[in-house]
Amino acid sequence: MGRKPCCSKEGLNRGAWTAMEDDILVSYINKHGEGKWGSLPRRAGLQRCGKSCRLRWLNYLRPGIKRGNISGDEEELIVRLHGLLGNRWSLIAGRLPGRTDNEIKNYWNTTLSKKVLLPPQGSNHSGFSNQLQLQAVASPPPPEDAAPPDTGSPIRTKALRCTTLMAPAAVQETTPDEQHDLAGDHLCIDLDLDGIELGFLFSPWRGGADDVGAAGDHDHGLFGACETDQAADLEELLGLRDSDSHGAVPSLGDFELAWL
DNA sequence: AATGATCTCAACCGCTGGTAG
DNA sequence: GCTACCAGCGGTTGAGATCAT
Numbered sequence: 584m585g586r587k588p589c590c591s592k593e594g595l596n597r598g599a600w601t602a603m604e605d606d607i608l609v610s611y612i613n614k615h616g617e618g619k620w621g622s623l624p625r626r627a628g629l630q631r632c633g634k635s636c637r638l639r640w641l642n643y644l645r646p647g648i649k650r651g652n653i654s655g656d657e658e659e660l661i662v663r664l665h666g667l668l669g670n671r672w673s674l675i676a677g678r679l680p681g682r683t684d685n686e687i688k689n690y691w692n693t694t695l696s697k698k699v700l701l702p703p704q705g706s707n708h709s710g711f712s713n714q715l716q717l718q719a720v721a722s723p724p725p726p727e728d729a730a731p732p733d734t735g736s737p738i739r740t741k742a743l744r745c746t747t748l749m750a751p752a753a754v755q756e757t758t759p760d761e762q763h764d765l766a767g768d769h770l771c772i773d774l775d776l777d778g779i780e781l782g783f784l785f786s787p788w789r790g791g792a793d794d795v796g797a798a799g800d801h802d803h804g805l806f807g808a809c810e811t812d813q814a815a816d817l818e819e820l821l822g823l824r825d826s827d828s829h830g831a832v833p834s835l836g837d838f839e840l841a842w843l
Numbered sequence: 844a845a846t847g848a849t850c851t852c853a854a855c856c857g858c859t860g861g862t863a864g
Numbered sequence: 865g866c867t868a869c870c871a872g873c874g875g876t877t878g879a880g881a882t883c884a885t
Contacts, residue, residue: 619870
């Protein structure tokens, strides 16, 4: 569509950045701020395309970037989020302070994808719990009325329509049988994610059906109806629950913000 | 020590979504 | 509504590092 090809200009530097180029970029951004990547190279006096500058800044030069040594906790978080979100590296990176999407993508492709594909039986030498391995590897079972088997595809995180959000209080007012229904096949949420019902996607995080009867009063999060540690974990993973402030119910707006 | 195989990760490429005109 | 531009995303590449023989 007549789009200007990036980096096609003759005379632009390509490949690895030099220390001097890094200095120029950092000092320019420190002085003028991020943004306007298209014109930044010209204004900063860099022989690079805007995309290259943006990438260099975001993945390497930005303050607060952690490099290397991805911890076990971070690794587990990546696996869990990947099982939920798929290759949405920027979203996953958003839950890992100091990590970039590029780094997580690389780490997944070179290390974690192999680990996760290891058969779960036998020893647990990969460092993941068996449950975690299953969650990461297995696709959730499609709901009966699921639209087209777009299988293996994780959540499409762009919520198109939110039809129902059942408050935990409402759940608690239901009978035990109703609670069972609510927490059985789906969680108490009906978010239409481009044809995919969010509830079933979260179902694998639930414990067994036996857990349902144990629903207590202490969990009041968005996924409170399923009343499992996994649900609580998921809320934290998605930023829907502040680990320090148990009991806070996120608003729908919070929920959407957490996804988008 | 030499050499080929494998791994890692920074950078590039092409595409999409948002938006201003 | 159409077009063009910009920002951002995810897949891929390739140079350098590391490992195995």
